[in-house]
Amino acid sequence: MIYEQDAFLSGLIKDPVLSYKIIDLLPFPINYRDAEGFYITCNKAFEKLLGISREEVIGKSYLESQPAEVDEMMQMKDKELFDSPTDIIYEHQFKTTDGTMHEMLIYKTAIRNDSGAFEGIVSTLYDVTDRRKAEIRSEKAKEASVIASAMLQKIRAGIVIVDHNMKVIDCNETFARLMGEESEELYEAIPGLQGADVKELVPEIVGKMFSGLLHTGEEMLERDLTYKNKLLHISIVTIYKHRVVGAIIRNLSSPKLVREEIISRAMKVTKQNIEMVQQVATLLAENAAQTEDMLNSIVAAYKYGEDRKDE
Secondary structure, eight states, X not given: OOOSXXXXXXXXXXXXXXXXXXXXXXXXOEEEEETTSOEEEEOHHHHHHHTSOHHHHTTOSSOTTSOHHHHHHHHHHHHHHHTOSSOEEEEEEEEOTTSOEEEEEEEEEEEEOTTOOEEEEEEEEEEXXXXXXXXXXXXXXXXXXXXXXXXXHHOSSXXXXXXXXXXXXXXXXXXXXXXXXXXXXXXXXXXXXXXXXXGGTSOHHXXXXXHHHXXXXXXXXXXXXXXXXXXXXXXXXXXETTTEEEEEEEETTSHHHHHHHHHHHHHHHHHHHHHHHHTHHHHHHHHHHHHHHHHHHHHHHHHHHHHHHXX
């Protein structure tokens, strides 16, 4: 039985013993203290929370297993409840049997007699540690999302992040501009184009690259293509395998970018040629093919830039 004083519920219920058993079976901790603050009783869940027996609780005005600040907070809230016409609810930490501090949501209810005199307090505790952790994770995720979105806008290349449903998670303004006027207008109405169907925004071949990478889970796909009179280099990378991919789209039509791309690709070819010297027999043909593809792309980019300057 929980309550040692039958008078506590006398006249309120027909079978106090049954009620005590029911309360003892409740999964959340409950305790009752008298008007002086001494523990009268508690249920098994409260015993389990603190790792001590009911006998060790009854008759005490504070819990030796808890840090001093827990007792101080409890006394402060007791005084607040004494002067309050309603119950009070607050969150505070409790030290559990494994020594860790858990976030507890505590409901305090004042027990008063028929004349309204204060007789004691019933406290009910709910462990909200997991909920608080989830809230903290959510807050951090929101902060990270804001920071990441701001960083996207600082990147000169077009950036778009896509989920497994081919929906845009976020993108920067450069991406919208590279995709054309309709995408730019949509971006003004919906910054980041969040929720938009990426297949409606990009060329068909790029849409297939997105879906292909999501399906295979490969690390990256790359290619060059001409779109709306621009020579674009598309790099699509896996962020979370089969779930999230991101694309980096560079406009090779810009004369400055053309020069940067030529230098970058030339360095890449040089590095491959050094490796080729070390592994002639196995890499010669493969490297030659890659070199040819790169040079063709460089020539196309350079020619396009030259043509633009002559206009």
